[in-house]
Amino acid sequence: MTAQDIPALAQLMAETPLWQRYGVTKTSARQRFQEGLAAGATILVAQVGNEQAGFLWYATRGAFLRSGYVVLLGVGAAWRGMGVGRALMAQGEAAMFQEVDAVFLLVSHFNQAAQAFYRRLGYRQVGRLPGYVLPDVDELIFFKKRPVPGQG
Ligand SMILES: CC(C)(COP(=O)(O)OP(=O)(O)OC[C@H]1O[C@@H](n2cnc3c(N)ncnc32)[C@H](O)[C@@H]1OP(=O)(O)O)[C@@H](O)C(=O)NCCC(=O)NCCS
DSSP: OOGGGHHHHHHHHHHOHHHHHTTOOHHHHHHHHHHHHHTTOEEEEEEETTEEEEEEEEEEEEETTTEEEEEEEEEOGGGTTTTHHHHHHHHHHHHHTTTOSEEEEEEETTOHHHHHHHHHTTOEEEEEETTSSSTTOOEEEEEEEOOOTTOO
16 A cells, blocks of 8 residues: 555545444545555555555464454455455465464454454354454454465
């Protein structure tokens, strides 16, 4: 991600009902991306033609100072179901699994589409954080170990 990607990706976040529920606006998303870039965050952007179709923000030692953590993943509504999310995760995991042997992420209890997506990619639920971010939403802890070569 570069600064030029921020407006389109802030728009993507602001248009996504999931993040609307968490109070994200175009302004707050823009600020979060700007602060992330300034702090050296790793944010991949999926580009389709000239458009920003999605993004993956990850931190290689973002979980327990030991494991990978998926901070945010989003694909624009127009590009969902076409493999963009899988491609972003494949690239992020390839980088993280070179250094760490597990990746964690949080997914809202009501976000069944994302839960199905992550399960398809080999993640499984290992815990639940009641009301961690929003008082009426549980965050499910999903986790994946580095695949053993030859075993998928
Ligand atoms: C979740 C999200 C990132 C998935 O990205 P995507 O580009 O639509 O997913 P892909 O097309 O790469 O799908 C990859 C696999 O997951 C499966 N999958 C994706 N969405 C699914 C759904 N809603 N239900 C069941 N399976 C699903 C696909 O069938 C596909 O399997 P295959 O490759 O074996 O055919 C995207 O829907 C999104 O941005 N949602 C809104 C924001 C969000 O929920 N982010 C995650 C927050 S934790």
